Amino acid sequence: MADMILRTSLTSPFGRKPRLAAAVLGLSGWIEVTPADTFDDNDSLRAQNPLGKVPTLVLADGSTLYDSRVILEYFDHLAGGGRIIPSEPEARFAALKLQALGDGILDAGVLRRLETLFRDEPSWSQRWLGYQSGKMNRALDVLDMAPPSDTDILVGEIAVACGLGFIDFRLGDDWRAGRSRLAGWYERFAARCPGFAETAPR
Ligand SMILES: N[C@@H](CCC(=O)N[C@@H](CS)C(=O)NCC(=O)O)C(=O)O
Known part of the structure; x- marks a missing residue:
């Protein structure tokens, strides 16, 4: 069971950033990628991120994180810190x-x-x-x-x-x-x- 849901299309280059970061950090198993359609008025993406943009990360408690930079920083934190964002x-x-x-x-x-x-x-x-x-x-x-x-x-x-x-x-x-x-x-x-x-x- 995944701990986090990543809302993105599989074509989004910004969505590719966290997918790639997760692979680099060994976190892919914790993340379920669920497609989002930014052009669909009824997609729950707009409730998860008022900007209606991908990627948006939904955490286990239902709270969300965006944009790609923040999600990468969060993944780095989960992986112990200093892995894809150096500390020095x-x-x-x-x-x-x-x-x-x-x-x-x-x-x-x-x-x-x-x-x-x-x-x-x-x-x-x-x-x-x-x-x-x-x-x-x-x-x-x-x-x-x-x-x-x-x-x-x-x-x-x-x-x-x-x-x-x-x-x-x-x-x-x-x-x-x-x-x-x-x-x-x-x-x-x-x-x-x-x-x-x-x-x-x-
Ligand atoms: N600064 C954002 C940019 C995200 C972004 O522009 N995503 C595009 C898809 S690649 C999007 O959601 N576009 C739909 C829209 O702007 O409504 C990030 O780093 O995540």
Whole structure:
């Protein structure tokens, strides 16, 4: 019997973050993933999280936690602390900053996706799409100049990997072109990170 319910779709890149973190921390057995449809007015997700966003974690006592950053911090706490969020300040803030960069790629990518979902193609704002793509491309360039760790699996590596996986799954941008260091990092991360294949969006 699972102790916690994770509300997410299996395609959500933000939902993939806690699924991946749980695999890394050996917590997957305690968590039941229950699909949520953010567009369904009647989905209980909106009672669990007024923002109606995934991921949302429902604890055994019925209380909830969101968003993905808070859930990852909670999982780290359950696993003893300092596992995916270092305790030592320099490493801690580096990891949190890298997570913010990965999440920022996702925020911009999700906004691009929503633009194309909520409007018909002739109405897409190319200016808006380009504005969001600019954020993503600058962040990817920074990551290519200094790729994440090849040994650690911290919140930063998890967020960046989920961001890159989302681009491949939903946007199809050729982000690897001219970014061989980041592409190499991603390939190695995919091979070494527990749960990476199992949590691929589908
Ligand atoms: N900052 C949030 C972002 C979560 C988010 O944007 N999730 C998307 C799915 S990937 C969502 O729920 N979108 C539906 C909506 O915004 O209504 C987190 O880190 O969990």
